[in-house]
Amino acid sequence: MLTLSGWAHVAVIPAATATIQRDGGYAMELTFDVLAFALNKTPEDVTIGPMNDLLDGPEDVLAARLAEAAATFKNEFAVLEDGRSGTVETLAFPSVDDVRRHEKAMTMARLPVLLALTVQGRLPAGARSVSFRLPSKLGMSSLSVVRQDQPVGVLVVDAGVVSSPLPVTLDVAPSAPTPNDPAASPVAEPSRWEWAKRYVGLGFVHIVPKGLDHILFVLGLFLLGNRLGPLLMQVTAFTVAHSITLALSMYGIVRLSLHIVEPLIALSIAFVAAENIFTDKLHRWRLIVVFGFGLIHGLGFASVLTDLGLPRREFATALVSFNLGVEGGQLAVIGLAMLAVGYWRRRPWYRRAIVLPASVVIAAIGLFWAIQRALPYSP
Template sequence: MSRLLCPLLFVWLGFSSAIWAHEIRPAYLQIDQISPSNYDVLWKVPSANDAVPDIEPQFDSTLSLQEQGGPRLLAGFVVFRYRLSGDSGLLGTRVQISNLALTTIDVLVNLNLLDGSKQSFLLHPTDNAIEVPRVPGKWTVVQTYIRLGIEHILLGIDHLLFVLALIILVSGWGNIIKTVTAFTVAHSITLSLAALGHAHVPGPPVEATIALSIMFLALELLRKIEGKATLTSRKPWLVAFTFGLLHGLGFAGALAEIGLPQTEIPLALACFNIGVELGQVAFVAVMLLLIGVLRRRTNWSLALQRLPAYAIGSVSAFWVVERTLAFAL
């Protein structure tokens, strides 16, 4: 299977390019209730090359929206703050994002109420409005968090690169299924523990170590190409499970930024996890299909077989340095 590394890498790059064609950074609308008739509103829009999409939240005519200070630039985003007021409140009213259909941007809406309850919605260019329910329905939670889970894994290039390296390293359908299952079980455990507050590890070190796990697999690829026995080839499920625990903490960090609706925490957590698994299964299925198609190509030289391993190792090494500096300095 190592002979397939080079063509598969080019397919991977094409897949990544298609993903990045969609704006992977969602806009973010945070609404915090501060009194029965007043809300603090944070509106964060991704920007590129000083260009800011002409999109903005629009609320019911019974509500008044006033800007609080000017816009601020923050790490690739433009941030606006508003005060939303209205005697009837926000529940039961319509929230819409103007001009969203003209973009490729998703919008995550988080609503925090005085009673401690939370509601989350995901708006899209083809579905740019939501009526805020007075009592959040379970089906809304299911749809929102499954989609968030799928989008997170499919846009998480580092997680997918780890999975890709794993399935290339492992030989045999049985071993592949065991390995992917071990990875799934492991990251489900730590995702659940962290999301429920039973485990906490700072995000930046976790992200740096995830990059290190990818670099480890790149080295394993090189050893396998050279005909050496590797830990991953001998016990792939053990490597997948061990690093899966780590990747689960990375998923939990993303989920912490999104937030969980307080009245439906178990359901939202389960649906996010299901979404992650659905995205992962889809990715693995596509990669295995491509491996099957490319299996006839056996004329790759040793140098060409090594090239993808060096590419994966170089990218992951860059991430290790970048992410380590992010919390070390």
């Protein structure tokens, strides 16, 4: 089921920070979409109707859902070392009171309900490395691991998949490892190539399937005209522009509130689609407009990377790789659109039967999002 929630774009990827102590203890704080998880849905799959029903329904129903979610998290979460599991000693899961306090504090949007949980425990005895498994319904997550005397490790953890191992140094020595014991060898930090692969994948997923607003914008570009060259020029202008503001924002040079960026992104979708309705020719000034909208979209991409964090040692690698992933996602959208309707792009009825109806739908969605994102939430 397709959701047209105005906040679909800013439903952030769950972000966690785990701190490893020298005595083998660990503590993790995870910020995530509590209602989506309570409904047993990933953030991209959940729709606003069930979440609103949960918020507006009886307190005992919400409490029961949160209790079930806490049990699910504790059951699926794991701290591992070479196949051995650590312990979970305490889990502080968001309560009904936490949800109500969040609801009262929100002035711009009711959803998503982003709250934090904390979990504490101990690594397996004698651990030399550490991996994490997060519950599958969190979806793709970002995990920063803070260790003593070592750089912060930033991992992109796929749903329900054990993360890559990171080396740890504990004060308690392991019990007599054998020469062939994998734990006897230090675990290397992720290489530059590994960081690049992770962030290319993250950028791609942010477009396909998670970036519905960016998908609609690219489809708006695709629908005007029937020649591939001008289309690629528009996509190139858009890519160059969002690359500029993404880099400037991540280096702290340009900052703009999401409450401004998100309505502008929605308006860019509506504008491009409306232009498709009122003209059947690609004017030269459209490249300038697309470039300007690309600058705005870059600020939206930056919000994702801000939530995820970037590895300090490979900051530039991760930044460029994320941007390449975004570009790959955009090209994938164009490729799929070409497969779907490209055969008919030069038919005389193509504009009437495909371009106009599709553009009307895209423009309506863009306007709906722009209004919803611009208006403060009133309970």
